[in-house]
Amino acid sequence: LRDAAGLIVADILDLFSPDFGRVPQAVMNHPAVLDAELERIFTTAWLFVGHESEIAEPGDYITRRMGRDQVIVTRDEQGEVRVLRNACSHRGTLLCKATSGNTSHFMCPYHAWTFDNTGRLRGAPEARKAYGPGFDRADHPLKQARVGVHQGLVFATWDPEAPPLAEFLGDIAWYLDMLLGTASGGWEVAGPPQRYLTSGNWKISCENFGGDGYHLPYTHRTPIEAGLFGEDDDDGSGGKPHGRVVWTPQGHTARIGYMPPEVGGPPYWGMSDGLRADFVANATPEMLQVLDNADVVHGNLFPNLSFIFTAITYTGDEPDNTSFLIFRMAMPVDAETTEMVNILLVPRDATPEWKQRSVLACVRTHGAAAVLFEGDDFDNFASVSATGRGVVAQGSTLDYSMGLGLPVEPDDWPGPGESAPHDHSERTHRAFYGAWLRAMKGEKP
Numbered sequence: 001l002r003d004a005a006g007l008i009v010a011d012i013l014d015l016f017s018p019d020f021g022r023v024p025q026a027v028m029n030h031p032a033v034l035d036a037e038l039e040r041i042f043t044t045a046w047l048f049v050g051h052e053s054e055i056a057e058p059g060d061y062i063t064r065r066m067g068r069d070q071v072i073v074t075r076d077e078q079g080e081v082r083v084l085r086n087a088c089s090h091r092g093t094l095l096c097k098a099t100s101g102n103t104s105h106f107m108c109p110y111h112a113w114t115f116d117n118t119g120r121l122r123g124a125p126e127a128r129k130a131y132g133p134g135f136d137r138a139d140h141p142l143k144q145a146r147v148g149v150h151q152g153l154v155f156a157t158w159d160p161e162a163p164p165l166a167e168f169l170g171d172i173a174w175y176l177d178m179l180l181g182t183a184s185g186g187w188e189v190a191g192p193p194q195r196y197l198t199s200g201n202w203k204i205s206c207e208n209f210g211g212d213g214y215h216l217p218y219t220h221r222t223p224i225e226a227g228l229f230g231e232d233d234d235d236g237s238g239g240k241p242h243g244r245v246v247w248t249p250q251g252h253t254a255r256i257g258y259m260p261p262e263v264g265g266p267p268y269w270g271m272s273d274g275l276r277a278d279f280v281a282n283a284t285p286e287m288l289q290v291l292d293n294a295d296v297v298h299g300n301l302f303p304n305l306s307f308i309f310t311a312i313t314y315t316g317d318e319p320d321n322t323s324f325l326i327f328r329m330a331m332p333v334d335a336e337t338t339e340m341v342n343i344l345l346v347p348r349d350a351t352p353e354w355k356q357r358s359v360l361a362c363v364r365t366h367g368a369a370a371v372l373f374e375g376d377d378f379d380n381f382a383s384v385s386a387t388g389r390g391v392v393a394q395g396s397t398l399d400y401s402m403g404l405g406l407p408v409e410p411d412d413w414p415g416p417g418e419s420a421p422h423d424h425s426e427r428t429h430r431a432f433y434g435a436w437l438r439a440m441k442g443e444k445p
Protein backbone atom coordinates (compact mmCIF):
# COMPACT_ATOMS: atom_id res chain seq x y z
CA LEU A 1 0.00 0.00 0.00
CA ARG A 2 2.79 2.38 0.92
CA ASP A 3 4.48 1.71 -2.43
CA ALA A 4 1.23 2.23 -4.28
CA ALA A 5 0.66 5.52 -2.50
CA GLY A 6 4.28 6.51 -3.11
CA LEU A 7 3.90 5.79 -6.81
CA ILE A 8 0.73 7.87 -7.03
CA VAL A 9 2.45 10.76 -5.33
CA ALA A 10 5.47 10.45 -7.63
CA ASP A 11 3.19 10.51 -10.67
CA ILE A 12 1.47 13.60 -9.35
CA LEU A 13 4.75 15.33 -8.61
CA ASP A 14 5.81 14.60 -12.21
CA LEU A 15 2.79 16.55 -13.42
CA PHE A 16 3.86 19.52 -11.39
CA SER A 17 5.45 22.65 -12.79
CA PRO A 18 4.89 25.57 -10.43
CA ASP A 19 7.43 27.67 -12.32
CA PHE A 20 5.26 27.32 -15.38
CA GLY A 21 2.01 27.84 -13.58
CA ARG A 22 0.45 24.37 -13.66
CA VAL A 23 -0.63 22.40 -10.60
CA PRO A 24 -2.28 18.96 -10.87
CA GLN A 25 -5.84 18.96 -9.57
CA ALA A 26 -5.15 15.71 -7.74
CA VAL A 27 -3.17 17.61 -5.09
CA MET A 28 -6.51 19.09 -4.03
CA ASN A 29 -8.19 15.83 -3.12
CA HIS A 30 -6.01 12.72 -3.35
CA PRO A 31 -5.70 10.89 0.01
CA ALA A 32 -2.19 9.64 -0.88
CA VAL A 33 -1.08 13.23 -1.40
CA LEU A 34 -2.41 14.22 2.02
CA ASP A 35 -0.61 11.26 3.62
CA ALA A 36 2.62 12.38 1.97
CA GLU A 37 2.04 16.00 3.03
CA LEU A 38 1.53 14.97 6.63
CA GLU A 39 4.76 13.00 6.52
CA ARG A 40 6.93 15.39 4.51
CA ILE A 41 5.59 18.86 5.34
CA PHE A 42 3.77 18.68 8.67
CA THR A 43 6.65 16.91 10.42
CA THR A 44 9.39 19.20 9.08
CA ALA A 45 7.93 22.73 8.97
CA TRP A 46 7.44 25.05 11.93
CA LEU A 47 3.70 24.82 12.63
CA PHE A 48 1.69 27.43 14.52
CA VAL A 49 0.13 25.95 17.65
CA GLY A 50 -1.26 28.93 19.55
CA HIS A 51 -0.76 32.36 21.05
CA GLU A 52 1.20 32.93 24.24
CA SER A 53 -1.76 34.66 25.87
CA GLU A 54 -3.70 31.39 25.68
CA ILE A 55 -1.20 29.93 28.13
CA ALA A 56 -0.32 33.03 30.12
CA GLU A 57 0.16 31.39 33.55
CA PRO A 58 2.26 28.41 34.65
CA GLY A 59 0.15 25.28 34.24
CA ASP A 60 -2.07 26.77 31.54
CA TYR A 61 -2.54 24.47 28.59
CA ILE A 62 -4.41 24.18 25.32
CA THR A 63 -4.77 21.13 23.09
CA ARG A 64 -4.10 21.44 19.38
CA ARG A 65 -3.02 19.35 16.41
CA MET A 66 0.15 19.36 14.35
CA GLY A 67 -1.06 17.68 11.20
CA ARG A 68 -2.91 14.67 12.58
CA ASP A 69 -0.77 14.46 15.70
CA GLN A 70 -2.47 15.73 18.81
CA VAL A 71 -0.44 17.92 21.14
CA ILE A 72 -0.67 19.67 24.48
CA VAL A 73 0.73 23.22 24.37
CA THR A 74 1.52 24.20 27.93
CA ARG A 75 3.49 26.59 30.10
CA ASP A 76 5.37 24.56 32.68
CA GLU A 77 5.91 25.52 36.31
CA GLN A 78 9.14 27.34 35.37
CA GLY A 79 7.32 29.38 32.73
CA GLU A 80 8.76 27.56 29.71
CA VAL A 81 6.43 26.84 26.79
CA ARG A 82 6.31 23.14 25.92
CA VAL A 83 4.62 21.19 23.16
CA LEU A 84 4.01 17.60 24.25
CA ARG A 85 2.51 14.82 22.22
CA ASN A 86 -0.96 14.23 23.63
CA ALA A 87 -0.60 10.45 23.81
CA CYS A 88 0.44 8.38 26.79
CA SER A 89 3.83 6.73 26.43
CA HIS A 90 2.32 3.49 27.83
CA ARG A 91 -0.39 2.55 25.35
CA GLY A 92 -0.99 5.76 23.43
CA THR A 93 -4.23 6.79 25.12
CA LEU A 94 -5.23 10.43 24.67
CA LEU A 95 -3.90 12.01 27.84
CA CYS A 96 -5.79 15.28 27.88
CA LYS A 97 -9.31 15.52 26.50
CA ALA A 98 -10.04 19.13 27.43
CA THR A 99 -9.37 21.93 24.96
CA SER A 100 -7.85 24.18 27.64
CA GLY A 101 -7.27 24.37 31.36
CA ASN A 102 -4.62 24.60 34.05
CA THR A 103 -2.76 21.72 35.64
CA SER A 104 0.75 20.77 36.64
CA HIS A 105 0.22 17.07 35.82
CA PHE A 106 -1.66 14.94 33.32
CA MET A 107 -2.95 11.57 34.49
CA CYS A 108 -3.75 8.99 31.86
CA PRO A 109 -7.34 7.69 32.13
CA TYR A 110 -6.33 4.13 31.14
CA HIS A 111 -3.80 2.93 33.77
CA ALA A 112 -3.08 6.21 35.54
CA TRP A 113 0.48 6.86 34.44
CA THR A 114 1.02 10.47 35.44
CA PHE A 115 3.21 13.02 33.68
CA ASP A 116 4.24 16.50 34.78
CA ASN A 117 3.93 19.38 32.36
CA THR A 118 7.55 19.13 31.30
CA GLY A 119 6.64 15.73 29.85
CA ARG A 120 8.40 13.58 32.47
CA LEU A 121 6.70 10.44 33.75
CA ARG A 122 6.30 11.01 37.50
CA GLY A 123 4.25 8.03 38.55
CA ALA A 124 3.11 4.62 37.32
CA PRO A 125 0.88 2.58 39.67
CA GLU A 126 2.68 -0.35 41.32
CA ALA A 127 5.60 0.12 38.96
CA ARG A 128 8.15 -1.93 40.96
CA LYS A 129 5.75 -4.85 41.35
CA ALA A 130 4.60 -4.70 37.76
CA TYR A 131 7.90 -4.04 36.02
CA GLY A 132 10.58 -5.03 38.51
CA PRO A 133 13.37 -2.95 40.00
CA GLY A 134 14.79 -1.96 36.63
CA PHE A 135 11.84 0.27 35.76
CA ASP A 136 13.11 3.76 35.12
CA ARG A 137 10.52 6.50 34.72
CA ALA A 138 13.05 8.52 32.74
CA ASP A 139 12.71 5.98 29.91
CA HIS A 140 9.04 6.87 29.35
CA PRO A 141 8.65 10.60 28.75
CA LEU A 142 6.11 12.21 26.43
CA LYS A 143 7.51 13.05 23.04
CA GLN A 144 8.23 16.78 22.74
CA ALA A 145 8.39 19.08 19.75
CA ARG A 146 10.87 21.95 19.40
CA VAL A 147 9.27 25.28 20.30
CA GLY A 148 9.86 28.77 18.93
CA VAL A 149 8.01 32.02 19.65
CA HIS A 150 7.79 35.12 17.48
CA GLN A 151 5.70 38.14 18.58
CA GLY A 152 3.70 35.90 20.91
CA LEU A 153 2.95 33.37 18.17
CA VAL A 154 3.97 29.90 19.32
CA PHE A 155 5.36 27.54 16.69
CA ALA A 156 6.58 23.97 17.01
CA THR A 157 8.33 21.44 14.81
CA TRP A 158 9.08 17.74 15.12
CA ASP A 159 12.23 18.09 13.01
CA PRO A 160 15.41 18.31 15.07
CA GLU A 161 17.22 19.54 11.96
CA ALA A 162 14.74 22.24 10.99
CA PRO A 163 16.39 25.68 10.72
CA PRO A 164 15.76 28.07 13.62
CA LEU A 165 12.30 29.68 13.58
CA ALA A 166 13.72 33.09 12.57
CA GLU A 167 15.32 31.54 9.50
CA PHE A 168 12.13 29.66 8.66
CA LEU A 169 10.09 32.88 8.86
CA GLY A 170 12.59 34.94 6.86
CA ASP A 171 11.27 38.23 5.50
CA ILE A 172 7.65 37.53 6.47
CA ALA A 173 8.70 38.22 10.09
CA TRP A 174 8.86 41.93 9.22
CA TYR A 175 5.16 41.91 8.30
CA LEU A 176 4.30 40.07 11.52
CA ASP A 177 6.32 42.69 13.40
CA MET A 178 4.33 45.41 11.63
CA LEU A 179 1.04 43.84 12.74
CA LEU A 180 1.98 42.65 16.21
CA GLY A 181 5.15 44.39 17.33
CA THR A 182 3.92 47.95 17.38
CA ALA A 183 1.27 47.75 20.13
CA SER A 184 3.07 48.68 23.34
CA GLY A 185 0.90 46.46 25.52
CA GLY A 186 1.03 43.46 23.19
CA TRP A 187 -1.89 41.38 22.00
CA GLU A 188 -4.15 38.81 23.61
CA VAL A 189 -6.76 36.34 22.44
CA ALA A 190 -10.38 37.48 22.60
CA GLY A 191 -11.72 34.24 24.01
CA PRO A 192 -11.25 30.68 22.81
CA PRO A 193 -10.81 30.00 19.10
CA GLN A 194 -13.69 29.53 16.73
CA ARG A 195 -13.47 26.08 15.14
CA TYR A 196 -15.49 24.85 12.20
CA LEU A 197 -15.33 22.24 9.47
CA THR A 198 -15.23 23.27 5.83
CA SER A 199 -15.26 21.20 2.67
CA GLY A 200 -12.24 21.50 0.42
CA ASN A 201 -8.55 20.74 0.66
CA TRP A 202 -6.54 22.72 3.23
CA LYS A 203 -4.28 24.29 0.59
CA ILE A 204 -7.09 26.05 -1.28
CA SER A 205 -7.83 28.37 1.61
CA CYS A 206 -4.10 28.90 2.31
CA GLU A 207 -3.19 29.87 -1.27
CA ASN A 208 -6.21 32.18 -1.36
CA PHE A 209 -5.25 33.95 1.86
CA GLY A 210 -1.74 34.52 0.52
CA GLY A 211 -2.92 36.68 -2.37
CA ASP A 212 -5.71 36.29 -4.92
CA GLY A 213 -6.96 39.84 -5.09
CA TYR A 214 -8.28 38.61 -8.45
CA HIS A 215 -11.28 36.89 -6.84
CA LEU A 216 -12.41 39.84 -4.76
CA PRO A 217 -14.62 41.71 -7.25
CA TYR A 218 -16.39 38.51 -8.31
CA THR A 219 -16.62 36.13 -5.36
CA HIS A 220 -17.19 39.04 -2.99
CA ARG A 221 -19.44 41.04 -5.26
CA THR A 222 -22.06 41.66 -2.58
CA PRO A 223 -19.92 43.82 -0.28
CA ILE A 224 -18.55 45.63 -3.32
CA GLU A 225 -22.05 46.39 -4.57
CA ALA A 226 -22.86 47.56 -1.07
CA GLY A 227 -20.19 50.20 -1.56
CA LEU A 228 -17.61 48.93 0.89
CA PHE A 229 -14.86 49.49 -1.66
CA GLY A 230 -16.12 52.79 -3.03
CA GLU A 231 -18.17 53.67 -6.07
CA ASP A 232 -18.51 51.82 -9.36
CA ASP A 233 -15.59 52.12 -11.70
CA ASP A 234 -15.78 52.12 -15.46
CA ASP A 235 -16.45 48.41 -16.00
CA GLY A 236 -19.42 48.49 -13.68
CA SER A 237 -18.07 45.94 -11.23
CA GLY A 238 -17.84 48.30 -8.32
CA GLY A 239 -14.83 50.10 -6.94
CA LYS A 240 -12.14 47.48 -7.21
CA PRO A 241 -9.75 47.01 -4.37
CA HIS A 242 -6.12 46.96 -5.36
CA GLY A 243 -3.22 45.41 -3.62
CA ARG A 244 0.46 44.54 -3.43
CA VAL A 245 1.58 40.93 -3.14
CA VAL A 246 4.68 39.79 -1.26
CA TRP A 247 6.34 36.39 -1.16
CA THR A 248 9.45 34.76 0.25
CA PRO A 249 11.55 31.75 -0.76
CA GLN A 250 10.12 29.80 2.21
CA GLY A 251 6.67 29.96 0.57
CA HIS A 252 5.28 32.62 2.92
CA THR A 253 2.95 35.06 1.20
CA ALA A 254 1.00 38.22 1.88
CA ARG A 255 -1.19 40.79 0.23
CA ILE A 256 -1.65 44.36 1.37
CA GLY A 257 -4.87 45.87 0.03
CA TYR A 258 -5.48 49.58 -0.36
CA MET A 259 -8.60 51.65 -0.48
CA PRO A 260 -9.25 53.55 -3.68
CA PRO A 261 -7.93 57.09 -3.05
CA GLU A 262 -11.39 58.64 -3.49
CA VAL A 263 -12.72 56.68 -0.53
CA GLY A 264 -10.39 58.48 1.82
CA GLY A 265 -10.57 57.75 5.51
CA PRO A 266 -8.18 58.19 8.36
CA PRO A 267 -4.59 56.98 8.06
CA TYR A 268 -4.01 53.57 9.65
CA TRP A 269 -7.61 52.52 9.22
CA GLY A 270 -9.44 50.70 11.89
CA MET A 271 -7.23 51.66 14.78
CA SER A 272 -8.85 53.55 17.57
CA ASP A 273 -7.25 56.91 18.31
CA GLY A 274 -5.12 55.59 21.14
CA LEU A 275 -3.96 52.57 19.17
CA ARG A 276 -3.10 54.68 16.17
CA ALA A 277 -0.85 56.94 18.24
CA ASP A 278 0.80 53.86 19.71
CA PHE A 279 1.34 52.35 16.28
CA VAL A 280 2.79 55.56 14.87
CA ALA A 281 5.15 55.86 17.83
CA ASN A 282 6.43 52.28 17.57
CA ALA A 283 6.43 51.51 13.85
CA THR A 284 9.37 52.13 11.54
CA PRO A 285 8.92 54.72 8.76
CA GLU A 286 8.72 51.83 6.28
CA MET A 287 5.91 50.18 8.24
CA LEU A 288 4.01 53.47 8.39
CA GLN A 289 4.35 53.77 4.65
CA VAL A 290 3.06 50.23 4.06
CA LEU A 291 0.05 50.53 6.33
CA ASP A 292 -1.06 54.09 5.57
CA ASN A 293 -4.35 53.84 3.63
CA ALA A 294 -4.21 50.02 3.73
CA ASP A 295 -7.54 48.47 4.59
CA VAL A 296 -6.36 44.88 4.75
CA VAL A 297 -3.23 42.80 5.25
CA HIS A 298 -3.64 39.09 4.75
CA GLY A 299 -1.30 36.24 4.07
CA ASN A 300 -0.24 32.71 4.72
CA LEU A 301 2.77 31.38 6.57
CA PHE A 302 3.78 28.13 4.94
CA PRO A 303 2.27 25.68 5.31
CA ASN A 304 -1.10 26.37 6.95
CA LEU A 305 -1.19 29.49 9.11
CA SER A 306 -3.26 32.17 7.44
CA PHE A 307 -3.83 35.63 8.86
CA ILE A 308 -5.95 38.64 8.11
CA PHE A 309 -5.93 42.13 9.55
CA THR A 310 -8.76 44.15 8.17
CA ALA A 311 -10.14 47.54 8.88
CA ILE A 312 -13.08 47.82 6.55
CA THR A 313 -15.76 46.77 8.96
CA TYR A 314 -19.21 48.07 9.60
CA THR A 315 -20.68 46.97 12.90
CA GLY A 316 -23.75 49.17 12.77
CA ASP A 317 -25.34 51.70 10.49
CA GLU A 318 -22.24 53.85 10.43
CA PRO A 319 -18.70 52.93 9.54
CA ASP A 320 -16.59 52.92 12.64
CA ASN A 321 -12.98 52.70 13.50
CA THR A 322 -12.71 49.01 14.17
CA SER A 323 -10.39 46.33 12.91
CA PHE A 324 -9.74 42.71 13.64
CA LEU A 325 -6.76 40.42 13.39
CA ILE A 326 -7.23 36.68 12.96
CA PHE A 327 -4.64 33.94 12.86
CA ARG A 328 -6.10 30.82 11.35
CA MET A 329 -4.88 27.26 11.23
CA ALA A 330 -6.22 25.33 8.23
CA MET A 331 -6.02 21.84 9.67
CA PRO A 332 -6.41 18.95 7.23
CA VAL A 333 -8.97 16.41 8.46
CA ASP A 334 -8.95 14.43 5.24
CA ALA A 335 -7.99 15.38 1.70
CA GLU A 336 -11.34 17.13 1.16
CA THR A 337 -12.16 18.39 4.65
CA THR A 338 -10.43 21.14 6.60
CA GLU A 339 -10.96 22.22 10.17
CA MET A 340 -10.50 25.96 10.55
CA VAL A 341 -9.27 27.15 13.93
CA ASN A 342 -9.60 30.95 14.13
CA ILE A 343 -7.79 32.86 16.83
CA LEU A 344 -8.87 36.47 17.16
CA LEU A 345 -6.27 38.77 18.71
CA VAL A 346 -6.98 42.19 20.18
CA PRO A 347 -4.53 44.78 21.52
CA ARG A 348 -4.33 44.28 25.25
CA ASP A 349 -4.61 48.04 25.84
CA ALA A 350 -7.76 48.56 23.77
CA THR A 351 -10.94 49.45 25.64
CA PRO A 352 -13.46 46.68 26.40
CA GLU A 353 -15.92 48.38 24.02
CA TRP A 354 -13.39 48.41 21.19
CA LYS A 355 -12.57 44.74 21.82
CA GLN A 356 -16.26 43.87 21.68
CA ARG A 357 -16.67 45.71 18.38
CA SER A 358 -13.65 43.88 17.03
CA VAL A 359 -15.19 40.51 17.95
CA LEU A 360 -18.49 41.45 16.27
CA ALA A 361 -16.75 42.73 13.15
CA CYS A 362 -14.78 39.50 12.98
CA VAL A 363 -17.59 37.00 13.39
CA ARG A 364 -19.86 38.82 10.94
CA THR A 365 -17.30 38.64 8.15
CA HIS A 366 -15.05 35.67 8.94
CA GLY A 367 -15.80 32.30 10.44
CA ALA A 368 -18.59 29.77 10.50
CA ALA A 369 -21.39 32.35 10.66
CA ALA A 370 -19.87 34.93 8.31
CA VAL A 371 -22.70 36.25 6.18
CA LEU A 372 -20.88 39.11 4.52
CA PHE A 373 -17.50 37.93 3.35
CA GLU A 374 -16.02 34.57 4.06
CA GLY A 375 -19.31 32.79 3.44
CA ASP A 376 -18.83 33.74 -0.22
CA ASP A 377 -15.65 31.67 -0.42
CA PHE A 378 -16.74 28.35 1.05
CA ASP A 379 -18.56 26.93 -2.00
CA ASN A 380 -15.70 27.83 -4.32
CA PHE A 381 -13.14 26.18 -2.08
CA ALA A 382 -15.26 23.04 -1.66
CA SER A 383 -15.85 22.58 -5.37
CA VAL A 384 -12.16 22.69 -6.32
CA SER A 385 -11.74 19.43 -4.42
CA ALA A 386 -15.11 18.04 -5.48
CA THR A 387 -14.66 18.44 -9.25
CA GLY A 388 -11.33 16.64 -8.86
CA ARG A 389 -13.16 13.41 -8.00
CA GLY A 390 -13.94 12.69 -11.65
CA VAL A 391 -11.93 10.23 -13.70
CA VAL A 392 -10.93 12.80 -16.31
CA ALA A 393 -9.96 15.12 -13.49
CA GLN A 394 -7.11 12.84 -12.46
CA GLY A 395 -4.87 13.96 -15.32
CA SER A 396 -5.97 17.58 -15.19
CA THR A 397 -3.87 20.50 -14.15
CA LEU A 398 -5.01 23.83 -12.77
CA ASP A 399 -3.81 27.20 -13.98
CA TYR A 400 -1.56 29.38 -11.87
CA SER A 401 0.14 31.30 -14.66
CA MET A 402 -1.14 34.80 -13.96
CA GLY A 403 1.62 37.36 -14.18
CA LEU A 404 4.13 34.96 -15.75
CA GLY A 405 6.03 36.76 -18.44
CA LEU A 406 4.83 40.16 -17.29
CA PRO A 407 7.73 42.30 -16.15
CA VAL A 408 7.77 43.48 -12.55
CA GLU A 409 9.22 46.94 -12.65
CA PRO A 410 11.45 47.68 -9.68
CA ASP A 411 9.85 50.28 -7.47
CA ASP A 412 10.27 51.78 -4.05
CA TRP A 413 8.18 49.31 -2.02
CA PRO A 414 9.50 49.79 1.50
CA GLY A 415 8.90 46.25 2.82
CA PRO A 416 11.22 43.23 2.49
CA GLY A 417 10.59 40.11 0.42
CA GLU A 418 9.93 39.85 -3.27
CA SER A 419 6.87 41.75 -4.31
CA ALA A 420 4.66 42.85 -7.15
CA PRO A 421 2.62 46.03 -7.15
CA HIS A 422 -0.73 44.69 -8.32
CA ASP A 423 -3.40 42.06 -7.85
CA HIS A 424 -3.06 40.53 -11.29
CA SER A 425 -0.47 38.09 -10.15
CA GLU A 426 -0.35 34.49 -9.00
CA ARG A 427 3.23 34.83 -7.88
CA THR A 428 2.21 34.20 -4.29
CA HIS A 429 0.45 31.00 -5.34
CA ARG A 430 3.56 29.86 -7.21
CA ALA A 431 5.74 30.69 -4.21
CA PHE A 432 3.44 28.58 -2.01
CA TYR A 433 3.41 25.59 -4.40
CA GLY A 434 7.14 25.96 -5.05
CA ALA A 435 7.81 25.53 -1.31
CA TRP A 436 5.22 22.73 -1.22
CA LEU A 437 6.96 20.89 -4.06
CA ARG A 438 10.40 21.24 -2.49
CA ALA A 439 9.11 19.90 0.81
CA MET A 440 7.30 17.02 -0.92
CA LYS A 441 10.54 16.09 -2.63
CA GLY A 442 12.31 16.10 0.72
CA GLU A 443 14.34 19.25 0.09
CA LYS A 444 14.96 21.49 3.08
CA PRO A 445 13.25 24.90 3.00
Ligand code: FES
Nearest residue numbers: 088090091108111
Ligand atom coordinates in the same frame (compact mmCIF):
# COMPACT_ATOMS: atom_id res chain seq x y z
FE1 FES B 1 -1.76 5.46 29.66
FE2 FES B 1 -1.76 2.86 30.16
S1 FES B 1 -2.25 3.88 28.33
S2 FES B 1 -1.34 4.47 31.51
Ligand code: FE
Nearest residue numbers: 215219220377
Ligand atom coordinates in the same frame (compact mmCIF):
# COMPACT_ATOMS: atom_id res chain seq x y z
FE1 FE C 1 -12.33 35.49 -0.39
